[in-house]
Amino acid sequence: MDYLEFKIKCLDEFREILIAEFSMIGFDSFLETEEGIDAYTLESDFDRPAFNAVIDQYIVPAEISLVEGVMPKVNWNEEWEKNYDPIAVDDLVYVRASFHPSKPEFKYEIVINPKMSFGTGHHATTFQMLRHQGKIDHQDKRVLDVGSGTGILAIMAQLLGAKQIEAFDIDDWCVDNGNENFDLNGLKTRMELGTIREVNPQGEFDIVLANINKNVLLDEMDIYVDLLKVNGYLLLSGFYTEDIEDLTNCTMPLGLELISKESKDNWAALILQKKV
Known part of the structure; x- marks a missing residue:
């Protein structure tokens, strides 16, 4: 089953909002880019009316432009390795992928390879x-x-x-x-x-x-x-x-x-x- 790919340009402050909105209507993977986000969903799971409703809601305030495409299943680990940066939650926990180096100065550390x-x-x-x-x-x-x-x-x-x-x-x-x-x-x-x-x-x-x-x-x-x-x-x-x-x-x-x-x-x- 192929994936639908949506390359979305938007204002920085709307990236997280759009990821959450799309995740609620069946999208199962996202990549943050310099200009916005790339969002992916299986063709069988795609709800066009729900997608259009989200776009209509945010197209003006988020200054959205998008390009649609179709792509076969990909190696998501490779895609995440290209785009996924580690994060720190205060000095409590450091969240990284397996390809990032450890940071022992944090109290806790979590390794996440997110895939889909x-x-x-x-x-x-x-x-x-x-x-x-x-x-x-x-x-x-x-x-x-x-x-x-x-x-x-x-x-x-x-x-x-x-x-x-x-x-x-x-x-x-x-x-x-x-x-x-x-x-x-x-x-x-x-x-x-x-x-x-x-x-x-x-x-x-x-x-x-x-x-x-x-x-x-x-x-x-x-x-x-x-x-x-x-x-x-x-x-x-x-x-x-x-x-x-x-x-x-x-x-x-x-x-x-x-x-x-x-x-x-x-x-x-x-x-x-x-x-x-």
Whole structure:
């Protein structure tokens, strides 16, 4: 099956927003370029009306121009090696690919070869989730990573001392890639395939991590709460700053207290604690 390729020129500040928007409508790989992003999706997964809606929404404010093409499946490791730079989350963790040199001056280090998956630490949501994880005691805790992607948050949980980690994703590409990344980082957990209802994890968990999108979070929130221990933590991201009120309006009646919130590039991240 061939891939559709969209070479998109846009303003710098809209790169992350467009990556997130396209990831929500079936795009499964992205490369950041000097002029914008290259976005890829299988022909069978392409939703033209949804794609056009995103372009129409941002074409003026982001100054978008694009070129469409078709390409066969490629060696994504080679493509990422050309375009993927390591990142540092404060002085907490250094995220790099296997072809980058190590930096032992950081407290923690994660090796991610992302291939087709979303979640390298470059996006503001992943960056903030890693930062928030650093604020929560993971030692000997049981952790659930919902929509794990590359597995980066599950790997961070292990580095922070979690004793048991469960992870899953709805995309089989992510599951394959996530398990490869688990192996690179010495994580024995195997990522499962499916939604939270299909995987049906059994609580209780000390920490639940969910970096997805607003609609999925709202739909699954009661499940997260049921899986959490009293005084357990729910870390959320994947939504815009202006969506915080909708999320907290959903979580407060479920016994969750807002502990912390952050925003980066208009993407928000929350730490909530189950009180009842």
